[in-house]
Amino acid sequence: MQTLTYRFPARKAATRPIHVGVVASGDLEILLEPLAPGDDDGVVVRVRTSVNGFDTVWHDVLERFFTRTPLAGRWELNDFGATPGVVNLRLRQASEAAAS
Amino acid sequence: MTELLAGQSWQELLARHSFIELDALGRAGALLDPGSLRVLAGPFDRLESPWLEPQGITPQADDGTVVARGTVDGRPVVVAAIEQGFLGGGTGEVSGAKISQALLLAAADSRAGSPTAAVILFETGGVRLQEANLGLNAVAEICSAVLDLRSNAPVIGVVAGTVGSFGGMSIAAGLCTRLIVTPQARIGLNGPAVIEQEGGIDEFDSRDHTLIWAVDGGGQRHATGLADSLVPDDSNLLRTAVIDAIDAGVPEPGRHRSERLDVLASRLAVYDPADAPSPGDLPALWGGSYEPVPASTQPTVVQASDPPTTRGRTWMLELSGSAPVESIIPSVLSATTADARYLAVVPDPDNRFYRAREGQVGLTESLALAQAVRDLITADEGAEHKRAIVAVVDLPSQAYGRYEEMAGLHQAMAATTDAYHAARVAGHPVVAVVVGKALSGGFLTHGMQANQILALDDPGVEIHAMHQAAAARITLRTVDELNELAKTIIPMSYDVEDWAKLGFCDGLLTVGSTDDPTREDVETVGAAIEDAVRRARGGPRDLSNRLDSDAAVSTRAASRRVRDVLAQQWNTAS
Numbered sequence: 058m059q060t061l062t063y064r065f066p067a068r069k070a071a072t073r074p075i076h077v078g079v080v081a082s083g084d085l086e087i088l089l090e091p092l093a094p095g096d097d098d099g100v101v102v103r104v105r106t107s108v109n110g111f112d113t114v115w116h117d118v119l120e121r122f123f124t125r126t127p128l129a130g131r132w133e134l135n136d137f138g139a140t141p142g143v144v145n146l147r148l149r150q151a152s153e154a155a156a157s
Numbered sequence: 158m159t160e161l162l163a164g165q166s167w168q169e170l171l172a173r174h175s176f177i178e179l180d181a182l183g184r185a186g187a188l189l190d191p192g193s194l195r196v197l198a199g200p201f202d203r204l205e206s207p208w209l210e211p212q213g214i215t216p217q218a219d220d221g222t223v224v225a226r227g228t229v230d231g232r233p234v235v236v237a238a239i240e241q242g243f244l245g246g247g248t249g250e251v252s253g254a255k256i257s258q259a260l261l262l263a264a265a266d267s268r269a270g271s272p273t274a275a276v277i278l279f280e281t282g283g284v285r286l287q288e289a290n291l292g293l294n295a296v297a298e299i300c301s302a303v304l305d306l307r308s309n310a311p312v313i314g315v316v317a318g319t320v321g322s323f324g325g326m327s328i329a330a331g332l333c334t335r336l337i338v339t340p341q342a343r344i345g346l347n348g349p350a351v352i353e354q355e356g357g358i359d360e361f362d363s364r365d366h367t368l369i370w371a372v373d374g375g376g377q378r379h380a381t382g383l384a385d386s387l388v389p390d391d392s393n394l395l396r397t398a399v400i401d402a403i404d405a406g407v408p409e410p411g412r413h414r415s416e417r418l419d420v421l422a423s424r425l426a427v428y429d430p431a432d433a434p435s436p437g438d439l440p441a442l443w444g445g446s447y448e449p450v451p452a453s454t455q456p457t458v459v460q461a462s463d464p465p466t467t468r469g470r471t472w473m474l475e476l477s478g479s480a481p482v483e484s485i486i487p488s489v490l491s492a493t494t495a496d497a498r499y500l501a502v503v504p505d506p507d508n509r510f511y512r513a514r515e516g517q518v519g520l521t522e523s524l525a526l527a528q529a530v531r532d533l534i535t536a537d538e539g540a541e542h543k544r545a546i547v548a549v550v551d552l553p554s555q556a557y558g559r560y561e562e563m564a565g566l567h568q569a570m571a572a573t574t575d576a577y578h579a580a581r582v583a584g585h586p587v588v589a590v591v592v593g594k595a596l597s598g599g600f601l602t603h604g605m606q607a608n609q610i611l612a613l614d615d616p617g618v619e620i621h622a623m624h625q626a627a628a629a630r631i632t633l634r635t636v637d638e639l640n641e642l643a644k645t646i647i648p649m650s651y652d653v654e655d656w657a658k659l660g661f662c663d664g665l666l667t668v669g670s671t672d673d674p675t676r677e678d679v680e681t682v683g684a685a686i687e688d689a690v691r692r693a694r695g696g697p698r699d700l701s702n703r704l705d706s707d708a709a710v711s712t713r714a715a716s717r718r719v720r721d722v723l724a725q726q727w728n729t730a731s
Contacts, residue, residue, distance in 0.1 A: 058210065058213040058214060058215055074201050076199070076200045079180050079181075079217070079221075079240055079242045079243060080215055080216070080217040080221070080242070080243050081240075081242025081243055082242065084242065086200070086218060088201065088218055090201070105210075105215050105216075107213075107214065107215045135215050135216065135217060136215060
C-alpha cells in the first residue's frame with residue numbers, strides 16, 4: 058500500500074461532505090469534506106492505494122480532473138486497484154453530488 | 158437458469174430492480190421506507206479498522222458495514238448491511254462491533270417498550286482473517302447480541318448473494334428469527350475452498366459450482382427448512398418479504414429454529430455419511446418445514462474400547478474429580494458435580510461422521526452439547542443457585558466436510574451457541590478453559606459464549622480463527638508472511654500470550670505439565686475456575702466485560718469507540 062498526497066489550485070469550495078464508492082476490487086471510495094478553518098485553499102488529495110508505483114499516473118489523472126473541476130476541499134481516495142477510467146468516474150460522481 | 162427466476166416470469170425478471178447489484182448502502186435503502194434511512198457511524202465518523210493499514214491493505218472509512226436506522230412499513234428498524242466488495246465482507250473488529258452494538262441498542266429500546274427490529278444483510282466470507290482473533294470474538298458478540306434482541310423484537314437475516322454467508326456469521330444467520338434468501342445466495346459454515354484445503358478435493362471440489370449451490374444454495378436451504386423465504390433477486394419483492402417477516406413478530410419461546418433440538422436430533426438420526434442422500438434427495442428425507450422427521454430412531458453408537466488420550470480428555474477427567482464422566486456420545490463427555498457440569502469434545506476414531514473423528518465440533522457434537530446445556534438449564538429452573546457450566550476446550554476446529562455442510566453445520570452450531578447463551582442469561586456461570594487447541598467455529602460453538610475464558614499458558618495452547626495453511630490460502634499469503642505479520646498484528650498471532658492481550662482473557666494459567674498434570678496443576682486450574690465462577694456470578698450476564706477489561710481498553714479501543722459513537726448517534730443525528 059502507498060499513501061500519496063497532492064495539491065491543486067481551486068476556485069469554488071465544497072460545502073458539505075460527500076461519500077461515494079466502495080473499497081472493492083477495481084474500485085475506490087472517495088470522501089470529500091469542506092476545508093476546515095486554517096486549511097490552505099485549494100484541493101488537498103490524499104490517496105491510499107493498494108497498488109504501489111503509480112505515483113505519476115495518479116498525479117496525471119488528478120491534475121487533469123481538478124483542472125477541469127477545480128473544487129476545493131479535502132479529498133480522500135481509498136483505492137483497491139481502480140483503473141484511471143474508474144477513478145475519473147468516481148471523481149465526477151463525487152463532484153456532481155457536491156454540486157447537487 | 159429457470160431456478161434463478163424463483164417463480165418470476167422473464168418479463169418480470171427484466172423489469173425488476175436488482176438487489177444484488179446494489180452496494181451495502183443501496184441495499185439498506187431499498188429495504189427501508191423511502192426517506193427514512195439515517196446512517197449511523199458512517200464514513201465521516203472515521204471508524205476504519207486500525208489493523209489493515211499496517212498490513213498494507215487499504216481500509217474503508219466505514220469498515221465495510223453500513224448501520225442505518227429507519228422504518229419498514231412504519232415500524233422502527235435498524236439495518237446492518239455488510240458490503241461484500243470490501244475484503245469479501247469479512248467480519249473485522251470494527252465492522253463486527255458496529256453490528257453487535259447496533260443490535261444491543263435495539264435490544265435496549267425493545268426492552269424499554271419501543272420494539273426495534275433488526276435486519277442483517279449477510280454477505281460475508283466469515284471472520285476477516287487479517288484481524289483473526291478479534292474477528293472471531295466479534296462474531297461471538299454478534300451471536301450473543303442477536304439472541305439478546307431476538308426475544309424482544311424480530312431479527313431478520315437476508316442472504317441475497319453473491320458472496321453469501323460463510324464462517325461464524327452463518328451461526329448468527331442460524332440464530333435469526335427468520336431468514337430470507339435468493340436463489341443466488343449461499344449459506345454454509347465452511348466455504349468450499351477451506352474444505353478443499355482441509356479435506357482434499359475429493360471431499361469438496363471448490364471449482365464445482367453446481368455442487369456448491371446444490372449443497373449451500375439458497376434454493377436448497379429453503380427446500381430443507383433452513384431458510385424461511387426464497388425470493389428472486391428483486392428489491393421490491395425482498396422488501397415485501399422483510400415486511401412480512403417483521404409482521405410475523407417474535408415467535409413463542411422454544412420455537413426458534415436454533416431452539417428446536419427435537420428437529421435437529423430427528424434429522425441427524427436419519428442422516429449418515431456412509432449412506433448419504435444426494436443433495437437433491439435431502440428435501441424429501443427431511444421435509445421442507447423445520448419439524449421433526451417422523452419415526453426416526455437414534456442410530457446405535459459403539460463406544461471405542463480404548464479412546465485416545467488427549468489433553469481435553471485428561472483435563473476433563475481431572476477437573477471433574479470424583480464425579481462420573483459419561484459419554485453423551487463417544488465424542489462428547491459430560492460430568493456433573495454438585496456445583497458444575499463439565500463438558501468436553503474429544504476424538505472418537507469410530508465417529509460415523511468421518512470428518513469429526515479427531516475431536517472436531519461437528520453435527521452430532523453440536524447437538525449433544527446443546528442438549529447437555531439445555532438439560533442443566535431445565536434441571537436448575539427455579540433454583541436460586543444455578544450450577545456452573547465448565548467448557549473444557551481442546552478441539553482442532555469444527556468439522557470440515559461436505560456432508561456436514563449439506564446438513565447445515567451452521568444451524569447445528571447455532572443450536573449450541575443458543576444453548577450456552579441461554580444458560581448464561583439464565584444465571585448459570587459459564588466458564589471456558591482452553592487446555593489445548595481452540596480453533597475457529599469449534600471454539601465459537603464450545604467456549605466463546607462463556608462469561609469467563611481461561612487458558613493454559615503453554616505453547617501447545619492455540620486459539621485462532623483458522624488453521625494457518627487455510628488462512629494463507631484464503632488471504633493469498635504464504636505461511637511465512639503470516640508468521641511475520643503476526644509479530645506486530647497481535648490478533649493474527651497463534652501465540653496464546655498474544656491472545657491474552659486482546660481483552661477477553663480472564664486468566665492465563667501456568668501449570669507444570671499440560672499433558673500430564675500433577676495434583677498441584679489440577680488444584681491451580683480448579684481454583685482458577687472457582688474464581689472465574691465467582692466473578693461470573695457477580696458480573697454481567699452479557700459479554701460487556703470483554704469491552705471493559707483492562708486489556709480491552711487499550712487493544713479494543715476501536716470497538717469501544719464504535720460503542721460510544723453508536724450510542725451517541727442512536728437517537729439523534731450527528
